[in-house]
Amino acid sequence: MDIIKPMIEGVLYPLMEIKNGNRIRKYRSELLRSQNYTKSQLIDLQKEKLASLLCACADGVPAYADLQLTAKEIRRDPYAALQRVPILTKRQFQADSERYINGKADRSGFILNKSGGSTGEPVVFFMDRYTVEHYEAARWRGMSWWGITPGSRSVMIWGNPIELSANQAESYRKKDKYLKNRITISAYQLNPECIGSYAASIDRYHPEYLYGYATALYAFASLMEQASVRLHISLKAVVSTSETLHEEQRQVIERVFSCPCVNEYGARDAGILGFEAPDRQIHATFENAVIELLSPRDFTPVADGESGLVCVTDLNNFAQPRLRYILGDMATYASDSAPTTALPSGAYSNALPVLRSLDGRQDALLIAADGTLVHGNFVSQLTRKYGDILKFQVIQHDQSSATARVVLRPSNNAVEVLNSYRADLEALLPGVSFTMEQVSDIAPSGSGKYRYTIRQFD
Numbered sequence: 001m002d003i004i005k006p007m008i009e010g011v012l013y014p015l016m017e018i019k020n021g022n023r024i025r026k027y028r029s030e031l032l033r034s035q036n037y038t039k040s041q042l043i044d045l046q047k048e049k050l051a052s053l054l055c056a057c058a059d060g061v062p063a064y065a066d067l068q069l070t071a072k073e074i075r076r077d078p079y080a081a082l083q084r085v086p087i088l089t090k091r092q093f094q095a096d097s098e099r100y101i102n103g104k105a106d107r108s109g110f111i112l113n114k115s116g117g118s119t120g121e122p123v124v125f126f127m128d129r130y131t132v133e134h135y136e137a138a139r140w141r142g143m144s145w146w147g148i149t150p151g152s153r154s155v156m157i158w159g160n161p162i163e164l165s166a167n168q169a170e171s172y173r174k175k176d177k178y179l180k181n182r183i184t185i186s187a188y189q190l191n192p193e194c195i196g197s198y199a200a201s202i203d204r205y206h207p208e209y210l211y212g213y214a215t216a217l218y219a220f221a222s223l224m225e226q227a228s229v230r231l232h233i234s235l236k237a238v239v240s241t242s243e244t245l246h247e248e249q250r251q252v253i254e255r256v257f258s259c260p261c262v263n264e265y266g267a268r269d270a271g272i273l274g275f276e277a278p279d280r281q282i283h284a285t286f287e288n289a290v291i292e293l294l295s296p297r298d299f300t301p302v303a304d305g306e307s308g309l310v311c312v313t314d315l316n317n318f319a320q321p322r323l324r325y326i327l328g329d330m331a332t333y334a335s336d337s338a339p340t341t342a343l344p345s346g347a348y349s350n351a352l353p354v355l356r357s358l359d360g361r362q363d364a365l366l367i368a369a370d371g372t373l374v375h376g377n378f379v380s381q382l383t384r385k386y387g388d389i390l391k392f393q394v395i396q397h398d399q400s401s402a403t404a405r406v407v408l409r410p411s412n413n414a415v416e417v418l419n420s421y422r423a424d425l426e427a428l429l430p431g432v433s434f435t436m437e438q439v440s441d442i443a444p445s446g447s448g449k450y451r452y453t454i455r456q457f458d
Contacts, residue, residue, distance in 0.1 A: 004151070008150065027136075031137055031285075046286060057102075101320050105319050139275075148236055153208050198220070207235070209239055210238045214245040214249055218252060238259060291310060296309050307330050310326075312325050331357065367399055389406055402425075403435045418436045
């Protein structure tokens with residue numbers, strides 16, 4: 001019997017609210033109400049939050065004061081006022097991040113954070129408790145769609161060595177287990193010969209759900225399948241986060257764990273931007289962020305149904321606001337945001353916008369010699385037909401050359417597979433010459449995330 005869950009939800013959280021002013025449950029309740037708003041009610045809510053943020057930026061943030069936005073103009077049409085703000089890239093923010101600090105905010109309450117840095121130098125930024133608690137509230141709203149609550153027991157299959165070194169320290173291990181009701185299995189220390197004992201430890205712990213990077217979850221599930229190992233407990237979900245969940249990964253995870261694999265979309269420097277619901281669509285956190293999808297060529301809005309750069313205005317970060325911030329991801333809005341599958345009454349509103357797909361990182365966008373853009377997902381789809389390819393990574397050096405690193409299943413036809421794969425890649429990217437490298441393994445990046453395609457130039 002899990003006695004920690006009722007202690008967390010019935011004792012710990014109320015005490016945190018009394019002692020520290022924690023408001024995660026309050027903000028979660030607000031999101032559970034607003035998810036049932038009509039479309040016009042949601043727009044009114046977002047407009048009001050955007051207007052408040054823009055007024056604060058115009059009044060106290062040096063980077064935005066120069067735009068000379070007036071409160072009257074902002075209140076009249078916050079969306080039009082936002083369009084006067086130039087696009088902000090990570091490089092621009094890093095070059096002069098101090099100018100984005102709100103001079104009228106209380107710096108004693110600032111919380112230093114940084115992005116994972118999976119595509120380069122991490123972005124260092126400030127937020128406050130108000131921001132963090134809205135991020136957490138959005139996560140727990142999405143989890144609630146699957147019957148998961150803040151005290152629900154979980155197992156993390158994680159891949160970041162920095163985070164794992166902290167979790168493995170005794171004090172952090174106890175804090176995780178007794179205050180967060182979770183344990184961690186290191187994705188960096190998975191021994192295929194011990195996969196049975198890993199599964200047995202999950203069975204003994206009896207979690208309600210698993211949580212981790214897509215590639216870590218996929219690697220764990222693949223090892224279980226290869227060893228014919230199964231869990232003897234029922235899970236509500238396996239939640240994939242922090243990187244693109246490919247369909248072939250989802251299929252293996254769901255087959256092995258006999259439960260839905262749920263996509264959580266978020267970033268450390270933007271919060272939880274979307275969560276997959278039981279209708280298997282990702283519903284955007286409309287109340288917490290304005291999410292624009294823009295052309296990677298000229299930053300103009302793309303049409304619904306077209307893939308674009310994710311451009312975020314976080315509506316809750318008044319400490320160091322970043323307006324129209326290019327996150328580095330690619331995504332696609334559904335042409336029709338209404339869910340296609342009916343859900344039980346009150347589960348959530350049809351008015352929340354739907355992200356039809358999460359298309360990976362911007363720097364996974366490859367470029368043919370004639371300038372044609374080819375997303376890395378197409379490389380993944382192309383590679384599926386090769387049963388002998390266990391892992392791959394395509395690195396484009398410039399507009400005429402690239403390297404394909406490949407891990408092959410032991411066989412006698414390696415040369416034939418590599419030549420055929422090269423021909424397919426060069427057909428996909430006309431004018432780009434590929435060098436093929438057969439390697440024994442492809443390690444994740446320093447952040448623990450596995451990158452299928454990488455473009456090394458702007």
